[in-house]
Amino acid sequence: MSTENSSPEEGYLDMDLLRFTTAGSVDDGKSTLIGRLMYDSKAIFEDQLESIENTSKQRGDEHVNLALLTDGLRSEREQGITIDVAYRYFATPRRKFIIADTPGHIQYTRNMVTGASTANLAIILVDARKGVIEQTCRHSFIANLLRIQHVVIAVNKMDLVDWSEATFKKIREEFQKFASRLENIVEVSFIPISALKGDNVVDQSKNMDWYKGPTLLYHLETLYVGPDANHVDSRLPVQWVIRPHSDEYHDFRGYAGRIAGGVFKPGDDVVVYPSGFEAKVKALHTAEGELAEAYSPLSVAMTLDREIDISRGDMIGKPNNPPTVGQDIDAMVCWFSDKPLNPKGKFLIRHCSKEAKALVREVKYKVDINTLHKIEGDNEFTLNDIGRITIRTASPLCYDSYKRNRVTGSFILVDAFTNETVAAGMIR
Numbered sequence: 001m002s003t004e005n006s007s008p009e010e011g012y013l014d015m016d017l018l019r020f021t022t023a024g025s026v027d028d029g030k031s032t033l034i035g036r037l038m039y040d041s042k043a044i045f046e047d048q049l050e051s052i053e054n055t056s057k058q059r060g061d062e063h064v065n066l067a068l069l070t071d072g073l074r075s076e077r078e079q080g081i082t083i084d085v086a087y088r089y090f091a092t093p094r095r096k097f098i099i100a101d102t103p104g105h106i107q108y109t110r111n112m113v114t115g116a117s118t119a120n121l122a123i124i125l126v127d128a129r130k131g132v133i134e135q136t137c138r139h140s141f142i143a144n145l146l147r148i149q150h151v152v153i154a155v156n157k158m159d160l161v162d163w164s165e166a167t168f169k170k171i172r173e174e175f176q177k178f179a180s181r182l183e184n185i186v187e188v189s190f191i192p193i194s195a196l197k198g199d200n201v202v203d204q205s206k207n208m209d210w211y212k213g214p215t216l217l218y219h220l221e222t223l224y225v226g227p228d229a230n231h232v233d234s235r236l237p238v239q240w241v242i243r244p245h246s247d248e249y250h251d252f253r254g255y256a257g258r259i260a261g262g263v264f265k266p267g268d269d270v271v272v273y274p275s276g277f278e279a280k281v282k283a284l285h286t287a288e289g290e291l292a293e294a295y296s297p298l299s300v301a302m303t304l305d306r307e308i309d310i311s312r313g314d315m316i317g318k319p320n321n322p323p324t325v326g327q328d329i330d331a332m333v334c335w336f337s338d339k340p341l342n343p344k345g346k347f348l349i350r351h352c353s354k355e356a357k358a359l360v361r362e363v364k365y366k367v368d369i370n371t372l373h374k375i376e377g378d379n380e381f382t383l384n385d386i387g388r389i390t391i392r393t394a395s396p397l398c399y400d401s402y403k404r405n406r407v408t409g410s411f412i413l414v415d416a417f418t419n420e421t422v423a424a425g426m427i428r
Contacts, residue, residue: 015091018225021100021116021148023139024125029156033125033195034101037217038090040202087115094221113142113334113424117410120225121150123216128161128192132174138369140179145332145386145426147406149186150223151179154216159194163207168192181372184403191216229296230405234262234270235323236316237352237398237408242301254285254301255310257353260407261400262318263295264302272308273315273398274325279304296407313354315398315408323398323408328361329391330428332402334384337415337422341381341389347422349393351411357394358413364388381423388428402426 022030088099100115116122122143126136143151153175161167172190179188191200192211199205202217214222242254264270268281282303284291294300302316310316317323329349335341341360349358365374366387381387391413402409413423 015096016094017096017098018121018220018223019098019100019119020121020123020220021102021112021119022123022125023102023112023116023143024156025127025130025133025135029127029195030125031101033123033154033156033193033201033216034088034099036195036198036201037099038088040198040217092217092221097220112139113146113336116143116146116148117406117424119146119148121152121220121223122148123152123154125154125156126171126175128155128157128164128167128171131171132178134370136175137178140175140182140185141367141369141372141386142334144182144184145334147184147403149184150225151185151188152216152219153188153190154195155190155192156195158192158199158208159197163192163205165208165210168211189213189219191219230261230400231263231295232261233321233323233400233405234264234268234316234318235260235400235405235408236264236300236302237354238310238312238314238316239353240312241310252303253307254303255316256299256301257316258299259294259296260352261296261405262321263293264300264316265293269319270304270316271319271322272310273317273323274396275309275314277308277310278319279306279308281305313352313356315352317398323400325396325398327393327396329358329393329397329399329411329425330388331391331411331425332386332388332428333381333413333423333425334386335381335423336383337420338383339415339420339422341379341422343379346416347391348414348416349391349397349411350414351397351399352408354397356397357416359392360389361392362390364390389425391425399427401428 022034024030088101090097100119102112102115124136124139126132140151155168155171179185191213192208193200193216195201199207200211200215202215204215205211236257236259238255239257242256244252264281264284266281266283269278270281271278282305284294285301285303291300315323343360343363345360347358349356363379363381365376366378366381366385368375400408409427411425412421413425414420415422
């Protein structure tokens, strides 16, 4: 693209975007690492730096506490831990980034699932003094479950083990042994760092001349991340039927939603699921005007060449690669609620734009995060448990497997009485 006549804003908008999440145990330095990334890459304003310098002095910290850049809740600052998911945005000349800083405490695993659900890459921090622990395994398993294909194992606090290469190699071997049993992670990189001192975060470390690999920021800037969107299976979950009551648009009937996969063009043959009615795409409308083609993740209003009964929760697809339509769902779930799962409890399932009553028919097994063994015969799901269940819905859902499409393959379960979100699920 020629930049001769383009403004800086246009260049920024055209930049590649990487979404990544940080995970790890308590006090592994996740928030400090993000603060260091932003500080050393000059992505924070002077008044922000001044504010955290003053707060650090008031707290009696020896160093400028860069974790304060992400830990915004008062309870987080008081306890020195991350509780909620904090999203931060920054850019370098090469790429834009959206960071989800997720909690390390085991009781906030559900927050980690939420923050990681849209990530392309996960940075899992390991304390060099402690090595691979239960939380390392838990977060790696969740990254695998959510199909995050790129993982960076950032071995932090290398300054506290005298920059030892042997310690780093031992941790790398421990993790590789565990990761060999995970099926979805495509690439694992290992980087020794000190988030507090900045070694190998943005600038190459002089204390670890034995490490010849890239710094963390360089790895994030140059990593090739293939498109997550499924451009083969065409899916448009209908969120709203646009029917203006005006003379100008007297006969307009548009089916609005965010495309979840594939490509739609005017003239394409489409099928409405679950009814099975067929039609052709007449036009694709946006706020900027009509489109010659539309693909994920664009939001559009589709008009068809004939009148069909379509409502919120239906899905528009193509006849050659239809979604699965059914009422029996086999899924892996992460349990979010303090209240244990009642196998015969009544729930609402929210999938794309569809909401339906649902019943948990069977708990097949839970997963031991440390060993990845299946625990069968234990039907009680409690907070942060992960396992496989089957669900029966009151009306048919139009879905794909999570492996094929992260949008149409995911759902949440809501308690029908309290309206509490109790689980997130990934359809098998």
